[in-house]
Amino acid sequence: MLALISSGVAVTRAEIARRTGLARSTVSLRVDALIAHGFVDEGAEAPSTGGRPPRRLSLRTRGYAVAGIDIGASHCRVALLDVGGALLVAREDPLTIADGPEAVLGHVERTLRTLLETAGGAASRTLRAIGVGVPGPVEFSTGRPVDPPIMPGWHHYAIPEFFEERFGVRALVDNDVNVMALAEQRRAWPDALHLLYLKVGTGIGCGIVADGRVHRGARGAAGDIGHIRVGERDNPCRCGNSGCLEAIAGGASLAQRLRESGLEAAGSLDIVRLVGEGNSKAVRMVREAGRAVGEVLSGLVNFFNPETVVVGGALAAVHDQLLAGVREAVYRRSNPLATHVLRIEPSRLGENAAAIGAAILAIEHALSPAQVDRALTTDATAV
Structure with a gap:
């Protein structure tokens, strides 16, 4: 349902019921849960097809952010996007990846914290996920580089854990070319x-x-x-x-x-x-x-x-x-x-492709059915 709403394919409860074949009562329960847990807003009225106009559903983007991090051989680019994919703020700095993971990731951490403050306190409290692209082979299941030729000292370094320990959210790491491909396909083609x-x-x-x-x-x-x-x-x-x-x-x-x-x-x-x-x-x-x-x-x-x-x-x-x-x-x-x-x-995205692609990787993880179900189930259990 969240995918239908965020893509604009179905923006009312009735449209979701028609698309999914689910009973309206089931749709309403699920939509109410998405609204209650901050994933969806229900606002302006949609065009009526007869009777009372339905209210329009939309992905809730305000106050929620993901980070896209592009670490290159001689630069790092950090971008903060809302979960709808709109760019909030970005920054690029020169650095040398051969300086090793502690120096490079320490710089990235400081940059990301600065951007979160720039975007406002609410964004820092609701950072959903972090995506990282690096210029070397990555075992995607663990997010760890494997014998990267231009990244001395990075072999099997726990990049995801570095960010998860400091920001408390899931971090996904991939080869930079993969996230560039993702960005071009999602945004340009x-x-x-x-x-x-x-x-x-x-x-x-x-x-x-x-x-x-x-x-x-x-x-x-x-x-x-x-x-x-x-x-x-x-x-x-x-x-x-x-x-x-x-x-x-x-x-x-x-x-x-x-x-x-x-x-x-x-x-x-x-x-x-x-x-x-x-x-x-x-x-x-x-x-x-x-x-x-x-x-x-x-x-x-x-x-x-x-x-x-x-x-x-x-x-x-x-x-x-x-x-x-x-x-x-x-x-x-x-x-x-x-x-x-x-x-x-x-x-079409040029030098921004890797940071945007890393952010898209984070968005798609944060809004995946498994993550949404986990959030709803955890909160319901807590209540």
Whole structure:
């Protein structure tokens, strides 16, 4: 019922009864409980179909908040949203993830407390859940990073427990690409139930939305496409193998090759700058990187058959060149049926995708039937 109300599909008790097939008395009992426990408001009258106008139901958003936390290699972005998904306040700070979990999470904790105070005392008392995205593999069932290559000291660190002990609410942790995929699908492409999100930056990863849900695989490792071998190339990769997509098309690899050619390029942002300046070497490299990404993506398109592929990450800022290469390879190598209605587009949420996606992860947990039932049952038992 809460899902029907929050989505706007059914906004009166009568509409809920028609949609669910439940007796009106059962619907009324459940709706009354949702209202009593602060999940739903019943306010203005809805249009009448004859007789007394029904009162409109809506998700109660005032005073309730979730936090979305994006921890990157060199930044953290913390956003506070109400449970309806509206942004209340956000802040981004530079930091270095290699400083370790205590220093990084301590900074995030202080930032979140500041934002809760900024949003008002009521929000801090009704924080419902926290979502966190990190740039490494995560075992989703425990929320712990597993051998993250750019996160020294974070292996199996108890990130959820860190936040739960300090804020008293459930914290969910996922790979940043997964929460980016969730954000793009929910906010930008809601009709695309099968979507791939490619993050092309220092490294390369893929978030998968299958039938409207994030697909993480058996243990959370799905989508790690950066270490798929591309052709017969032998470029050494930081994982210890050679010929990996990341070693060929990742921002760190491209920057290194540009430096070797005599250009100043420390990372992805410098590549974007050089392309913007019209540097022919940088433009050519980005286009070639797009073709390499497209080679791998063409196999994914044949295998998964998505409706939409979204390309984000630092290098997506030069999407004209990058996507030209990606599209060229995908449409040349993929099955015509798989590409018939396929869209390959740049990210619409940009740098905000991970924080918004982490917040959506928290919202969907807080409003899930299991959590709502638990809240209602606990309160009823207490009474």
